[in-house]
Each structure stands twice: as structure tokens, then as C-alpha cells.
Amino acid sequence: MEPAQLFYVDGSPFSRLCQTLIIDWELPVEVIKLEWPLDDDFFNKNPLGQAPTLITVGETIFPTSQITEQLLAMTVVPVAPDFDPLADRQMLLTILAMGDAMVAANQITRSGLRQTEENTYGINIVERHNMRIEHTLVWLEERCKKWLINERVSVCDYALACLLLWADTQSYLDWRKYPKISRVVEELATGDSFAQTVPNPC
Numbered sequence: 146m147e148p149a150q151l152f153y154v155d156g157s158p159f160s161r162l163c164q165t166l167i168i169d170w171e172l173p174v175e176v177i178k179l180e181w182p183l184d185d186d187f188f189n190k191n192p193l194g195q196a197p198t199l200i201t202v203g204e205t206i207f208p209t210s211q212i213t214e215q216l217l218a219m220t221v222v223p224v225a226p227d228f229d230p231l232a233d234r235q236m237l238l239t240i241l242a243m244g245d246a247m248v249a250a251n252q253i254t255r256s257g258l259r260q261t262e263e264n265t266y267g268i269n270i271v272e273r274h275n276m277r278i279e280h281t282l283v284w285l286e287e288r289c290k291k292w293l294i295n296e297r298v299s300v301c302d303y304a305l306a307c308l309l310l311w312a313d314t315q316s317y318l319d320w321r322k323y324p325k326i327s328r329v330v331e332e333l334a335t336g337d338s339f340a341q342t343v344p345n346p347c
């Protein structure tokens with residue numbers, strides 16, 4: 146049987162979440178690096194044209210939330226990080242949606258897009274994304290105990306750490322003002338799977 150394959154982009158926080166899970170759950174998944182920008186042909190694999198994308202037993206799986214559930218299904222015995230898809234889904238999807246807002250705000254800023262026409266939409270979209278990010282971080286900080294969910298490290302902690310460490314590389318988010326979240330991220334950042342998936346400088 147063909148081994149499962151994860152297509153990833155170096156530096157993508159969503160990809161890094163899947164890569165760290167593959168390492169820590171010791172899954173037999175081949176990781177395949179895609180060059181940036183992604184080739185238009187990639188739309189034939191994933192109609193959203195995005196990484197990460199997992200191919201396993203003839204199925205192509207995306208987006209990230211769906212991949213995490215598929216990776217969990219490939220585990221044989223429970224190993225950290227914990228993941229209870231039913232119970233943890235709201236928090237995981239909220240963190241990943243915050244990640245989409247972070248990427249979108251960053252894309253607008255980094256690609257040099259500025260307002261050139263009258264804004265008839267009624268909101269400043271970058272400001273709105275930034276509000277989403279700040280409010281989500283406050284929401285997570287309020288819920289955080291030792292880890293985001295109870296006393297055991299979970300996929301939610303990994304997702305948050307991947308996103309906030311990515312934000313550092315783009316240097317636009319002061320997440321260290323949230324002490325509990327900072328503790329979670331700093332602790333994960335020194336672990337093996339995070340050390341092995343530090344983005345290469347380009």
C-alpha cells in the first residue's frame with residue numbers, strides 16, 4: 146500500500162501543525178515539500194490550492210482540521226498531544242479561523258495592497274482581522290489552565306503554538322502580553338517536534 150503523503154509548505158503554520166503531529170504521533174506519513182508560490186497544478190489536488198494537503202488510501206484530505214482528524218485516526222495507541230475531535234472541535238476550529246485571519250491580514254499588508262478607492266464595505270478589513278485575532282487570544286487566555294484544555298497538552302495547544310511562532314517570523318503580533326498562552330507556546334517551542342519543523346531561512 147502507498148504510504149500516506151503530506152504536502153506542506155515550509156513556514157506555513159497550518160502545515161507545521163500537521164508535521165508536528167506526524168512526528169509526535171509517530172505516523173508513517175511521507176512529507177513532501179512544495180515550493181512557494183504553489184504551482185497552479187496543485188489546484189488539481191486541492192481545489193483551494195493550499196497546503197497542507199494529505200493524500201491517503203486514495204483520498205485527498207484538507208483543510209487542516211480535517212487532516213488532524215485523519216491523522217488521529219491513524220494512531221494506534223493514544224499518545225500526546227491529546228485530541229478529542231468532538232469535545233475540542235470548537236476551540237480547534239476557532240484557533241484555525243484565527244490563523245486564516247492572521248494569514249489574510251498579513252497577505253494584504255505584505256503584498257502592498259492599500260485602499261485606493263472609497264471604502265463602501267463599511268469596515269476596515271485589516272483592522273477587523275486584527276480585532277478577531279486579539280479577541281480570540283483574550284478568549285483563549287481566559288480558558289487556559291496549564292494547557293488550553295484541562296491539564297493535558299492537546300492539538301489545540303499545538304495549533305496555537307504553530308500560529309503564534311509563525312506570527313513572530315512576520316513580526317506583527319504582540320502575543321507575549323498574554324501570560325498563560327505565552328507559557329504554553331514557549332514550552333512547546335522547545336520540544337523535539339517543534340525543533341524539527343523550524344522553518345528554513347529563505
Ligand SMILES: N[C@@H](CCC(=O)N[C@@H](CS)C(=O)NCC(=O)O)C(=O)O
Pocket residue numbers: 154156157158159160182183194195196197207208209210241245248
Ligand atoms: N484554512 C486553510 C489554510 C491553509 C493556508 O492558508 N495555506 C497557505 C499556506 S499558510 C497556502 O497554502 N497558501 C497558498 C496559496 O494561497 O496560494 C487550512 O486550514 O488548511
